[in-house]
Amino acid sequence: MESSALKKIIQGIPKAELHLHIEGSFEPELMFKIAKRNNITLAYDSIASLKEAYKFNNLQEFLDLYYIGAQVLIHEQDFYDLTWAYLTKVHSQNVVHVEVFFDPQTHTDRGISFDVVFNGIFKALEKAKEELNISYQLIMSYLRHLSEEEAFKTLESSLPYKQYIHGVGLDSSEMGNPPSKFSKVFKASADEGYKLVAHAGEEGPSTYIWEALDLLKVVRIDHGNRCLDDEALVERLLKEKIALTLCPLSNVALKVIQKMEEHPVAKMLDKGLIATIHSDDPAYFGGYMNENYYETAKALNLNKSQLMQLAINAFEASWLSAARKEEHINQVKEYFSLLD
Ligand SMILES: Nc1ncnc2[nH]cnc12
Numbered sequence: 001m002e003s004s005a006l007k008k009i010i011q012g013i014p015k016a017e018l019h020l021h022i023e024g025s026f027e028p029e030l031m032f033k034i035a036k037r038n039n040i041t042l043a044y045d046s047i048a049s050l051k052e053a054y055k056f057n058n059l060q061e062f063l064d065l066y067y068i069g070a071q072v073l074i075h076e077q078d079f080y081d082l083t084w085a086y087l088t089k090v091h092s093q094n095v096v097h098v099e100v101f102f103d104p105q106t107h108t109d110r111g112i113s114f115d116v117v118f119n120g121i122f123k124a125l126e127k128a129k130e131e132l133n134i135s136y137q138l139i140m141s142y143l144r145h146l147s148e149e150e151a152f153k154t155l156e157s158s159l160p161y162k163q164y165i166h167g168v169g170l171d172s173s174e175m176g177n178p179p180s181k182f183s184k185v186f187k188a189s190a191d192e193g194y195k196l197v198a199h200a201g202e203e204g205p206s207t208y209i210w211e212a213l214d215l216l217k218v219v220r221i222d223h224g225n226r227c228l229d230d231e232a233l234v235e236r237l238l239k240e241k242i243a244l245t246l247c248p249l250s251n252v253a254l255k256v257i258q259k260m261e262e263h264p265v266a267k268m269l270d271k272g273l274i275a276t277i278h279s280d281d282p283a284y285f286g287g288y289m290n291e292n293y294y295e296t297a298k299a300l301n302l303n304k305s306q307l308m309q310l311a312i313n314a315f316e317a318s319w320l321s322a323a324r325k326e327e328h329i330n331q332v333k334e335y336f337s338l339l340d
């Protein structure tokens, strides 16, 4: 398919984003603006030199910069501006539902209170619901390089807001921090009514995906690229209809795969897995939802029916009500039926 035709099709698809770290949507321009008003001097003297640093060999190299960038966020207004910038951007890409991660510990560990972080993000999400017609769910992620005890403290801090936080996740440095390290806090989170997801099998092995399912009891796997290494695991994911929230541009940027042509998403769709596409940390990895769809479709030569399946899968895997899922899935089907 010709590039401009493909881009036009992707733009028009009603989309759901289920794997997005709000701190990873912090564009350098906004980072400099907020740093200035908070009297913080960044280690980079220009937006261009900061962007120049966005070259990573692995997840950890990215995380080191991501945590430094997040230090600029101090006030509720900063978290609000960050979230609003993301929401207006994805609105322009016809994203109609988002499930957004935030990392409380990245902020509380440097003295920012949970309520400052939560309120800024929450107010922007509510405004987007009203004004942009974007529905949302909010997911609090535990940082896996920290201890389970610290995750318990975060769970405790979240309780006054639990009616507004829909799920918990697990992110940060995967290797050496297996899901099993967080079994108890995930159980406690489920007892509080949170839905459960976890990053697994991004850099880590397929055994981490098994652990996320068996020990954490997650309902979705974030990334899960490595599942194809293990046939029994694929069977399990199929049987239990566990979706994988894949992030192709992230995978290339972090060298989880060497080039987009090697991305497993097409093979996953062939096997009937609920594979979905998202942006992860769009400000760092070169694109939001449309760019992820486009680069993947181009490299793997995806056809219209595969694109439609990806969009449907995301609504299917979302935490929307059954009625809202059906509504969006019908919109996707109708959109594709009208394409020539
Ligand atoms: N891709 C990713 N993997 C693990 N932790 C993250 N935090 C932000 N982005 C992440």
Ligand SMILES: [Zn+2]
Residues within 6 Å of the ligand: 019, 020, 021, 171, 199, 222, 280
């Ligand atoms: Zn992620």
